[in-house]
Amino acid sequence: MIFDYVENYTRYAKGNTAVWEKVFDFIAGLNENSAAGKFDIIGDDVFAFVQHYETLPVEAGKIEAHDQYLDIHVPLSGSERVYFSALEALVLLEDFRPASDDLLFAFDAAKASSFELTPRHFALFLPGEGHMTRIQTGPAPAAIKKAVIKISGNLFYGPK
Structure with missing residues (x-):
């Protein structure tokens, strides 16, 4: 898990710099007025969701972890609490769901x-790193x- 300022991304952008540049160029073009929806950056390999929602109480949350995709979370307006946890210590709620590339664990x-x-x-989460977002x-x-x-x-590790 990485948590930093957006402008510091080059500290972590190793391996496939062209991908990181496209991702952070996309992020640089966003603001609080950006339209919600799904945006393809590099086809199925890199895409974004711009979302608008209400945060939740911590009791409503679940820890998720992804199998294949790295997640980068970037608030455009408002804030949220993010929790992260090692998965080995958690209780599995839902086994791997391929459509959403995640497993869900009890918080x-x-x-x-x-x-x-x-x-x-x-905040950047690698595959297998437990995280819970959307918390007030x-x-x-x-x-x-x-x-x-x-x-x-x-794009970084090769096919599974």
Whole structure:
């Protein structure tokens, strides 16, 4: 898991720099007025979802982990709390779901760490890293607009 300012992405952009440049060029073109929807960056290998939603109480969340895709989360407006956890210590709720490339685990606060994700920051999760997003930062749900970029691990690790 990586958490940093968007402008520092080159510190981590190793292996396939052309992909990282396309991803962060796409991110640089986004703002709080960007349209919601799915956007292809490099076909099925790199794509983004721009989403607008209300954050949730922590009790409503589940830890997810992906098998194939890296996730980059970038708030465009609003903020959310993000939790991350080692999967080995968690209870599996739903086995691998190929359509969404994820497994779901029960959230256990005693086995998780968290941070607040705000505009100008990004969080990157590698395949197999447990994370829970969409959690409210205050006493009540709040609106957030966020981009989630999905990058196929094939671009860096080769086919599974």
